[in-house]
Amino acid sequence: MIRMQGFTVLLVCLLSTSAMAQRLSPADLAALTQAEDSLRAVHYDVVNGKVQEFRSSRNDQFIPQFVKTLKTRYSFYYPFDSIRTMAKVYPQDSTFRVITWQLENDNSTFRHFGVIQMNTKDGSLKLFPLFDNSDFTRNTDTVTNARGWYGCLYYAIIQRHYFNSEFYTLFGWDANSQTSQKKIAEMLTFKNGEPVFGGPFFSFAEDTVPKPGRNRFIMEYKREAVASLNYNPEMDMIVFDHLISETGEELKKYTLVPDLDYEGFKWKAGKWVHIEKVFHDALQQGKVPVGEPMNKQKVDITRPRTAEDINKETLEKEAQKGKKKKKNDN
Template sequence: MKNLFTFLALFIAATASAQKFTPAELKQFRLREDSLKKFGYEIVRGKDAAVRFRSDSNFTRILVRAIVQDKSFQYPFDSLKTISKIYSEDSSFRIFTWQVVKDDDYCRQKGFIQFRNPKGAEKFIPLRDADQFIANDVDTIANNLWWIGAVYYRIVEKEFNGKKYYTLFGYDENDTRTTRKWLDVMWFDENEKPVFGKQGAFSFAQDSVPKPATNRFLLEYKKDGRARVQYDEELDMIIFDHLVSETSEPGKKYTLIPDGDYEGFKWENGQWQHIDKVFNFKLEDGQAPVPEAIDFNNRLLRGEIIEEAPPTAPKQQPQKKPVAKPPVKKKTGN
């Protein structure tokens, strides 16, 4: 009964929100959405780089014109399948992200954060991919103009000492050899500006061999290696594939593939604490709960959900790790 009342309340709220648009406003949004859909398709399917970049430029200009309009936060842009559009759990903002590919070795991400404003004057912040200029990307504290680019597929909201932290799950095709998955903790400063990265956000102090904490987390692996980074609602944990080198060269990221084991992160005292073995069993070859390798942009064009389902494994209690003294913090590279 409680779920029914919740559904009815959400339905009524959504209906009331939709009714706020005048016919002229709806027409304007739909015209712009049609143009965005066309250029968004060309960003992915343009026959050459010139077409893709020109389409991206047109797409960006039209999207800005749309989201600066009054009530634009209420407009869903549901037909845009070539970009990611995700909302924070508290519905205070949404993030648009997409990627532009020049060639096999050049892929850049773009995006906007749009805020909900109760007074109706929506505002947005652009995101500029500067990853190519950042040497120590796992430890750099970044802003919107100095951003580690990614196409976001999930936001997990946590709180510590009365402050909200939004963990962003991101995908980056990177280059011909490797794919990247990012976990980046975003928060807002006193001027409501986004900050990407939190000091010591990802702790490895409880590992059997402790490592220094990092400000964000990177999982880089062999192209089409099918590694996954998910959030398990029931366990209240981030779960990701444990990687091994298929050529016994762990320093070469393009050789890393999942081995059927899982690692994780658990939010404790304002940090994601690493758990180096989530389940007390290991799956055999061929049993790893991962999908067939697929092209990310093709999924977008087919309208599939960007967020992937979490690994399906028998319910086990996460393995407890021995507590070790944290090491002295030092800067590390990628």
């Protein structure tokens, strides 16, 4: 999975560089490069500023400055790679890109911001601002437009073609609160040229005990835990951690942690159909993994850890424990 993702990223970078060289004039390229330097400094403060008032002020400064920069013809082909505090995802057909970022409140909750920039033929700007509505609705299983967006940082996107239509599955992360965080999978479609988030695309009809479908799949779990939700190209399916409660209180999301078992979704007839068990290596009952405290300095908000990362780290830790035990036995 990592190799394929790396190859895909490299291919996209090469294609973007080629397209940028062909579309952007030297003058526009120079202007975008200069603007990026200024935007990077401002946006660093949006994410890393010491107090909320300063972070909010810098965010208010960043938004119009960023939109003005995007008005440069063919700015779609400019990657803004040096602004690492923003998450950027492109579908396979490169018809648009989604750019998202977060603003932390002093109470450790988060508000998200973002835009969908369309890839226009004449290079003009066609932009859909995204307005985070997640704090103002109790019903998370909704179908919304850009103004009712369920805010998060998108870290991956995959595309599916079905019945002459394109379906884009987005994967997002929400740091959420002091006690829990979330991973999100949702469908993005376009109706009459406008973005639509969510829809009846997550089916649980094939479960042992069938359950109603969902318009959006959300995993909420303990803040200090690490859980994965992503597409695995080798298996051609979405794979995510199975969660259990540390305290036996399944309804309290902040107690949920991975047990090293995995569930998934398989694309069938225009829907993601739930697979109850992907692997068969769950921990013994009652053996709950202990999470490590989140170190914000080491968190890459544009690249949450994958199942492969977690499995590799687990194997390395087990190997270290085995060496230590062998040494003690000797």
